[in-house]
Amino acid sequence: MTELLGKPVGDSINESLKGTIADLEGKGIVPTLAVVRVGAREDDLAYERGIKKKFSDMNCQVTVVELPEDVSQEDLDETVKALDNDSEIHGILLFRPLPKHLTDKNIVNTISSGKDVDCMGNANMAKLFAGDKDGFAPCTAQAVMEMISYYGIETKGKKITVIGRSLVIGKPVALMLIGANATVTVCHTKTADLKAECQAADIIVAAAGVAKMVTSDFVRPGQIVLDVGMNVDEEGKLCGDVDFAGVSETVDSITPVPRGVGSVTTSVLLKNTVTNASRTIL
């Protein structure tokens, strides 16, 4: 069994960005991501720390705008609009879900598509749907594609079962895999025989958000398992959607959680931010 780690993938992305970041620096531009956070949820803070470290390591910048838990819709909207109009900001990430009295429905579409580095708005979603690679996909979905590319995993003609149909992972990754010539089956809570759908696949992408739901009886030798889950198990430890201990005994290769797909996400966020910053000097 081969463990497909995220670190070399993230490193490779970072490496590919160094030249561009240096060029930008020479022109006085520091690629800058604005993070808009409402309140201070622990998982938002953890993600924010990861983003800050990655950007700082690469001589890029993160501007965190923290808004109080009870911020008004108007103030939130104005904040995001101001960031969109700020030429020194190259990407905007709004942490979601928002508190219940707020909606992101309109605001995500006021962000220009170039700054929409996590595919929150219509323009990038439509590009994703249309297979137009000019746009940015949701970072975690893109991280799956980066893993596939880095490890030279063949997708053409392969049967891939995607577990989950969310807007941020399941659906976008399914569309990108279809674009990569895979035969893709999208499964979810209403799927009648998930075990059979997993057994039939060459590659399984688990993005259900349910701890350790893919167990050893779901898999067979020769398969590749990409685990996008990020859950906490009964012992309070971080775990994926796949029961790693059981499944890793059978399959050909598998991404661990943590240290797998999730660790590539911040590199994709950096890549998208740098890509948009570099467009300003074209």
Next chain:
Amino acid sequence: MTELLGKPVGDSINESLKGTIADLEGKGIVPTLAVVRVGAREDDLAYERGIKKKFSDMNCQVTVVELPEDVSQEDLDETVKALDNDSEIHGILLFRPLPKHLTDKNIVNTISSGKDVDCMGNANMAKLFAGDKDGFAPCTAQAVMEMISYYGIETKGKKITVIGRSLVIGKPVALMLIGANATVTVCHTKTADLKAECQAADIIVAAAGVAKMVTSDFVRPGQIVLDVGMNVDEEGKLCGDVDFAGVSETVDSITPVPRGVGSVTTSVLLKNTVTNASRTIL
């Protein structure tokens, strides 16, 4: 074997619109679709005739704007913009593909989403992707969903194989079926074993654009086959992607071509146009 005809489905849609159309008429509003046609391709003209008849039968209107084959991009863009600004136009349909010197890339996004009755632009595509039912899906993809609804075909937990990954049918219908709780597999030219994918399905949606490619050995008893193909066979006759003669002997129910899914498309176009017109009086 039950033949699933399009006519009763279209009739049922039309019937459901009569009240709204009468209400609008009482307020002096006639739901009006603008068709923008560049040149005079025979299949465009045939579709146009079908649309005109359907709208006229329902006391609605079609305005055809015919542009010469060599129209400039600027003139085409201006034409569409003017229609978008015209308050007496409730829907806009641009026949595609356009001649090679023209692109629809920008123009489809200048059409306001309410008038984009065939889901050509980003806003409706993004809504489709997000599962937001406020938007309009591509008419033929929606026609498949109308067939499923009219004939009471259960989708929840069913295995559905979609053949084709186009932007106008394959991908949108797959997303809508996922939203309808089906386990959806998207197949295409790179699929390794299309026959097995079809055999494994409860429902097959054929949208490959290849005449009679789904043959009797692809199917088994109990299945439902929805044929979205619109091709011409070796004898010059209209036919679907399914070899009707062979397949219909085996499966439980099947849509014929012609007189199947395709005949519902113009009713969906009418429905979308009337829906948008009715928003003007809210």
